Amino acid sequence: MGYIQDVIGIVERRNAGEPEFLQAVREVLESLEPVVQKHRKYQDNRILERIVEPERQIIFRVPWLDDKGQVQVNRGFRFEFNSAIGPYKGGLRFHPSVNQSILKFLGFEQVFKNSLTTLPMGGGKGGSDFDPKGKSDAEVMRFCQSFMTELARHIGPDTDVPAGDIGVGGREIGYMFGQYKRLRNEFTGVLTGKGLKWGGSLIRPEATGYGAVYFAEEMLKTRGETFKGKICTVSGSGNVAQYTIEKLNQLGAKAVSISDSNGTVYDKDGISPQKLAWAMELKNVKRGRIKDYADKFGCEYREGVRPWYIKCDCAFPSATQNEISGDEAKELLKNGCYVVSEGANMPSTPAAVDLFLEKKILYGPGKAANAGGVATSGLEMSQNSMRLSWTREEVDARLNQIMVAIHKACFDTAKEYGQAGNYVMGANIAGFIKVADAMIDQGVV
Amino acid sequence: MSLQGHSANQATKDVLSSGAADSKALAAITEQWCADIPPGTAAPLKVHYTERPGAAHGRRFYPDVSGWAASHNPYVWSEYIDPSAGVMRLVFGAASKLHARDDYPRLVALNAPNRRPEAYFEEICTHSQRRADFTDVKTGAPETGYVLDLLQERDTHVVELLTSTGDAYHPVTGEPIRALTCEGLLRDTPLVGFTREILRRLADAAGRPVELHFALQLGDRDGAILWTPRELRPAETPPEPHPVQGRILLTSSGFTLGRSRLARFERAVYISPAQYSPLSLSNRYELARLLGRLRRAFGDSPWILIGPGRWGTSSPELGIPVRFAEINGAGILIELAEMHDTLTPEVALGTHFLNDIVSHDILCAAILSGREGHRADGTYFEEMPNELARIMPGMESWASVVRVVEARACGGEAFVVWADAVQRRMICAIEFGRGRG
Numbered sequence: 001m002g003y004i005q006d007v008i009g010i011v012e013r014r015n016a017g018e019p020e021f022l023q024a025v026r027e028v029l030e031s032l033e034p035v036v037q038k039h040r041k042y043q044d045n046r047i048l049e050r051i052v053e054p055e056r057q058i059i060f061r062v063p064w065l066d067d068k069g070q071v072q073v074n075r076g077f078r079f080e081f082n083s084a085i086g087p088y089k090g091g092l093r094f095h096p097s098v099n100q101s102i103l104k105f106l107g108f109e110q111v112f113k114n115s116l117t118t119l120p121m122g123g124g125k126g127g128s129d130f131d132p133k134g135k136s137d138a139e140v141m142r143f144c145q146s147f148m149t150e151l152a153r154h155i156g157p158d159t160d161v162p163a164g165d166i167g168v169g170g171r172e173i174g175y176m177f178g179q180y181k182r183l184r185n186e187f188t189g190v191l192t193g194k195g196l197k198w199g200g201s202l203i204r205p206e207a208t209g210y211g212a213v214y215f216a217e218e219m220l221k222t223r224g225e226t227f228k229g230k231i232c233t234v235s236g237s238g239n240v241a242q243y244t245i246e247k248l249n250q251l252g253a254k255a256v257s258i259s260d261s262n263g264t265v266y267d268k269d270g271i272s273p274q275k276l277a278w279a280m281e282l283k284n285v286k287r288g289r290i291k292d293y294a295d296k297f298g299c300e301y302r303e304g305v306r307p308w309y310i311k312c313d314c315a316f317p318s319a320t321q322n323e324i325s326g327d328e329a330k331e332l333l334k335n336g337c338y339v340v341s342e343g344a345n346m347p348s349t350p351a352a353v354d355l356f357l358e359k360k361i362l363y364g365p366g367k368a369a370n371a372g373g374v375a376t377s378g379l380e381m382s383q384n385s386m387r388l389s390w391t392r393e394e395v396d397a398r399l400n401q402i403m404v405a406i407h408k409a410c411f412d413t414a415k416e417y418g419q420a421g422n423y424v425m426g427a428n429i430a431g432f433i434k435v436a437d438a439m440i441d442q443g444v445v
Numbered sequence: 446m447s448l449q450g451h452s453a454n455q456a457t458k459d460v461l462s463s464g465a466a467d468s469k470a471l472a473a474i475t476e477q478w479c480a481d482i483p484p485g486t487a488a489p490l491k492v493h494y495t496e497r498p499g500a501a502h503g504r505r506f507y508p509d510v511s512g513w514a515a516s517h518n519p520y521v522w523s524e525y526i527d528p529s530a531g532v533m534r535l536v537f538g539a540a541s542k543l544h545a546r547d548d549y550p551r552l553v554a555l556n557a558p559n560r561r562p563e564a565y566f567e568e569i570c571t572h573s574q575r576r577a578d579f580t581d582v583k584t585g586a587p588e589t590g591y592v593l594d595l596l597q598e599r600d601t602h603v604v605e606l607l608t609s610t611g612d613a614y615h616p617v618t619g620e621p622i623r624a625l626t627c628e629g630l631l632r633d634t635p636l637v638g639f640t641r642e643i644l645r646r647l648a649d650a651a652g653r654p655v656e657l658h659f660a661l662q663l664g665d666r667d668g669a670i671l672w673t674p675r676e677l678r679p680a681e682t683p684p685e686p687h688p689v690q691g692r693i694l695l696t697s698s699g700f701t702l703g704r705s706r707l708a709r710f711e712r713a714v715y716i717s718p719a720q721y722s723p724l725s726l727s728n729r730y731e732l733a734r735l736l737g738r739l740r741r742a743f744g745d746s747p748w749i750l751i752g753p754g755r756w757g758t759s760s761p762e763l764g765i766p767v768r769f770a771e772i773n774g775a776g777i778l779i780e781l782a783e784m785h786d787t788l789t790p791e792v793a794l795g796t797h798f799l800n801d802i803v804s805h806d807i808l809c810a811a812i813l814s815g816r817e818g819h820r821a822d823g824t825y826f827e828e829m830p831n832e833l834a835r836i837m838p839g840m841e842s843w844a845s846v847v848r849v850v851e852a853r854a855c856g857g858e859a860f861v862v863w864a865d866a867v868q869r870r871m872i873c874a875i876e877f878g879r880g881r882g
Contacts, residue, residue, distance in 0.1 A: 019762070020762045023726075066525075094564075095760075097755075097758075097760055097763045102760065102762065105762075132564040132565075133523075133561075133562050133563065133564050133796065134522065134523035134525060134560045134561065134562060135560070136559050136560065166564075166759060166760075167564050169564070169565040169566075169567070169612065170565075170612035171565070171566070171611070171612060195612070205616070242616070261768055261769075261770040262770065277617055280616045280617065281615075281616075281617070284613075284615070284616050284622065285593060285615060285622050286575060286591045286592075286593055286594075287570060287571060287573070287575045288575060288576075288591065289547075304741055320768065321727075321730035321733075321766065322727065322730035322731050322733070322734050323734070325731075325734070346726070346727060346730065349727060349731055350727055
């Protein structure tokens with residue numbers, strides 16, 4: 001650990017006052033111990049020292065006029081962290097909490113997330129301390145135009161391709177894309193998350209849920225199994241949960257649960273495509289409670305509990321962070337569950353993860369299993385570059401290929417490091433190796 | 446029915462002093478003022494007295510819009526909001542939804558009606574009214590239905606005034622999804638200006654802040670909007686000077702959000718900033734889930750919740766990433782701005798779930814360390830007996846971070862909270878029995 005601790009010490013000295021960034025660096029570097037010990041080349045080439053330093057940091061003034069005609073000033077950022085395997089890629093966040101430390105932390109993590117997708121995407125992050133809450137449409141537009149007026153000098157379809165993040169949705173992407181187009185006089189794929197009619201990609205809402213199922217399908221294949229006849233529990237009722245259930249149905253599994261923050265529905269007959277369409281209308285259009293599903297279809301509803309008490313083969317946590325505690329993990333395993341594929345971010349507590357690894361079930365951690373969303377951004381870039389719009393089926397097929405590739409990268413890496421079947425270790429290391437090896441190949445730049 | 450000058454003031458005072466809602470007298474008072482308000486581009490507005498506002502649509506009887514308005518706005522969540530301009534809340538259908546905890550009336554700051562606390566249209570959809578209440582014409586029974594189902598029976602004029610679309614689409618048909626925003630009603634009719642002016646005149650006449658209930662019938666495209674006053678009452682004001690005695694634990698000045706009140710609580714939950722700060726990301730989420738379990742254990746008994754940074758943040762480095770369902774039993778929500786030594790503290794004053802806070806009538810306050818008028822006696826909560834392990838056996842390992850403090854276990858009677866929405870001040874103390882304090 002000497003080399004890693006030395007580098008952490010350097011980062012702490014150079015980045016004092018950036019607690020979020022320091023914590024992220026510590027966590028990532030410590031997970032890389034087996035790689036650094038096995039391959040001396042990373043130390044010889046000073047890869048860790050280089051990878052923790054953004055390639056470029058841009059901080060700029062964003063002046064704009066509010067509806068009263070008063071001048072407002074915000075601060076804009078773009079951290080172009082690493083372009084070893086492709087153009088910088090990462091979201092723009094508009095939120096009053098945005099600062100250098102948070103964006104560096106997010107940008108650093110983005111490097112490895114993007115690498116894990118196996119697509120040619122570097123890592124970056126940016127944004128502003130502008131708060132879109134409480135602003136009128138006209139104010140948001142004027143802010144976005146001013147923000148892009150400076151950012152346009154630094155980005156481009158082959159240089160840096162930002163996406164949305166907190167506070168940056170379809171409206172903001174539209175305003176920024178319009179301003180970029182006006183400034184550069186070119187219609188290019190400089191941003192992702194665009195509207196379907198002007199360069200966006202199909203399958204974006206579906207991608208994370210579909211991806212989590214594809215990842216689980218690959219895990220099952222390592223044991224010579226398929227989804228045919230498998231009983232699956234799904235938590236949540238947002239996009240990730242809905243499209244997880246849709247894909248499970250398509251692959252012959254039976255999804256038996258759906259939940260919201262109030263409780264869980266257990267439909268032992270399975271959530272058929274017709275029932276799912278009804279649930280989508282309920283949650284996406286009428287914004288009703290999932291309890292209405294139980295009332296409509298006459299099935300079990302439990303207030304205030306999550307679906308992990310239900311007997312199943314596979315579980316798809318698709319709701320929120322820490323939704324599977326250590327005790328719930330024990331209950332899942334006791335009930336026969338042997339596949340967990342995380343559609344949500346960090347849904348399993350460390351105690352739950354430890355138990356899954358100890359019992360050697362097929363456990364797909366979120367950083368790999370829910371990479372479908374990031375992957376679709378990559379597919380949007382590809383379509384823009386080719387000046388093509390793929391059909392739903394084409395995008396879905398490519399998403400499948402990507403998830404297969406992510407699974408293979410995690411699986412092979414874990415095996416190489418003597419931990420076959422440990423997708424956590426595989427995911428941590430695979431993303432790093434691709435970037436680090438590319439940096440070595442490209443010399444000291 | 447018209448009244449002038451002094452007689453209007455006296456009539457307003459009479460209405461307020463009568464105790465019961467005299468909506469006929471109120472209609473007489475307001476009718477003359479209506480003529481002074483410029484008409485909107487979509488439809489004029491007329492004061493219209495009726496015993497039972499509303500109309501039948503098939504088997505359903507309901508007013509098109511029910512509203513509550515106050516001359517002082519206690520929900521100042523943005524720098525653009527002028528509290529003295531007033532506020533209103535609007536629902537489609539019967540007024541009972543104005544007070545429902547599980548739904549979202551449209552909250553309108555009367556000087557900034559287009560400013561919303563949501564950042565995207567998807568969030569607007571999530572925080573728009575879902576269900577509307579009506580009376581079944583045949584049975585006379587109160588019933589409820591989905592807003593969008595009810596609107597399907599209405600003509601496009603009403604739909605256009607009450608709903609809007611954005612970048613959210615139906616997952617199957619691909620059609621834009623509608624949300625009940627009242628955008629057309631606020632933009633194209635005189636309702637906002639009229640309500641603001643009526644509230645100002647009523648409050649002037651009454652000599653104190655007032656609250657008003659009303660109903661609207663939207664009519665057809667060429668007709669007037671009919672405005673029916675229902676009830677006028679003085680706004681709740683806290684006793685002055687504040688009667689809080691005992692040991693003062695928390696004070697905030699200029700950073701509160703919510704109605705005035707004087708309330709008592711059996712317990713407070715205090716998240717220690719010093720112990721929260723070093724928690725890992727995963728443990729911060731774990732703490733949020735633990736608070737959800739505590740909420741269920743507390744049942745219906747409300748409590749005071751105090752913690753570092755922003756409640757409900759999606760960035761756990763800035764506060765505690767709870768979902769609203771995990772803390773919706775709290776009566777008072779306090780944000781302590783002292784989380785990091787090296788960062789400027791930020792508070793959200795509950796805006797991560799503003800609509801929920803308004804629906805649940807929760808008071809939010811921020812305590813800014815070191816600022817005049819702000820105080821948080823963390824030592825008290827750290828030193829008093831912690832009831833966490835008794836209430837949640839097996840959670841002892843969290844006892845240093847989560848302090849569940851019960852007034853009686855500390856030798857007190859209750860935690861008392863006094864809040865003044867006009868001055869935006871809050872004081873919280875532990876009250877002792879006679880002979881102590």
